[in-house]
Amino acid sequence: MLIKNKKILIITGSFGNGHLSVTNSIVNQFNQMNLSNLTLIQHDLFLEAHPVVTSALKKWYINSYKYFRSTYKMFYYSNPDDINSCFYKYYGLNRLINILSNETPDLILLTFPTPVVSLLTQQLKLKIPIATIITDYNMHKNWITPGSKKYYVAAEHTKEQLLSIGIDADDVQVTGIPIHPEFEVRRDRAAWLKSHGLDPDRKTLLMVAGAFGVVEGFSAMLSELNKRADLQFVVVCGSSKKLRRELSQFDAEPNMKILGFTNDMAEWMNACDLMLTKPGGITISESLSQAIPLVFFNPAPGQEGENAVYFSRMGYARITHTVDETLHVLTTLLTDSRELAQMQRAMRAGYHARSSETICQDLIDMLNTSLLTQQLQSKASLYARIFAR
Secondary structure, three states, X not given: OOOOOEEEEEEEOOOOOHHHHHHHHHHHHXXXXXXXXXXXXXXXXXXXXXXXXXXXXXXXXXHOOOOOHHHHHHHHHOXXXXXXXXXXXXXXXXXXXXXXXXXXXXXXXEOOOOOHHHHHHHOOOOOOOEEEEOOOOOOOHHHOOOOOOEEEEOOHHHHHHHHHOOOOHHHEEEOOOOOOHHHHOOOOHHHHHHHOOOOOOOEEEEEEOOOOOOOOOHHHHHHHHOOOOOEEEEEEOOOOHHHHHXXXXXXXXXOEEEEXXXXXXXXXHHHOOEEEEOOOHHHHHXXXXXXXXXXXXXXXXXXXXXXXXXXXXXXXXXXXOOXXXXXXXXXXXXXXXXXXXXXXXXXXXXXXXXXXXXXXXXXXXXXXXXXXXXXXXXXXXXHHHHHOO
């Protein structure tokens, strides 16, 4: 419980859906805690500061999965050891100063890499506590804010990366990445599959193209996979109407379920045995909660490529680079119950449950500690003035 009215400013970003998803998970958790003396303020800083430029950059970011991979790779890996080197470090500065002036928050929570905050801590000596939720499994320099009170990270691997650059161990907490609590619910797999016309006795592959339909090759894969009478397939096309039209040729197949956008991802992950998808931080955290092994087809360089490497190294996933290789890996895993079970055990061991709850409670403790420190400093100052007379 908070001991005084407080404000938390959450700075997020709409590049992809992951950062907004994490923000929503934190906000929902705070709402469930019924803290009448806590005010949450959310801002998509870059979009508010430069809406036209940011909208154009968002389109470039989405298209980078298909057309600008080398360019994005150069951006992501440029000067990896120079924390202070970032070409957009001043991006959003005026807007951020205005927000801080108007909102006067007691704590800043970052769910998006926001290097401009470093300018306030280093040059303007900002005293407001700052906490950061890193939404991928690999640390990137743009997440680092000198003077930050706490980093909430996905795994011990991420914590070790932060410690290696001099971040104090007490300032890093391994919580996992916040996801919607519905992914931590176990359901009746057989009943769900039957209700959608699928056979619960068959191994089921879940193929997810990503929110923007950026994973390609599904049509060619399905044409080949459909030759297997012992398997069945669920395909989520996301928001890509083009992909949904392309796959309409499989709508009549009894062992296939072709979907567009769906709000039932938790149910489908729970019901399926293996998932082919792109390694976005939130999607793979959701899969980790459901212990559904993964295959990543030709992951894009950058944070998602790093996520893929980490998941592969931990035994949660396999990485493929061609359609033929992907088909081989998919059919091998779906027909090898022993290897699938081994991957599931590894995922269950590596999952951190109730991440949002852990983070929100720690933020409350941080706010209370900050208030107590202020009170002690105020009393110390008062005593000093009294005894100086």
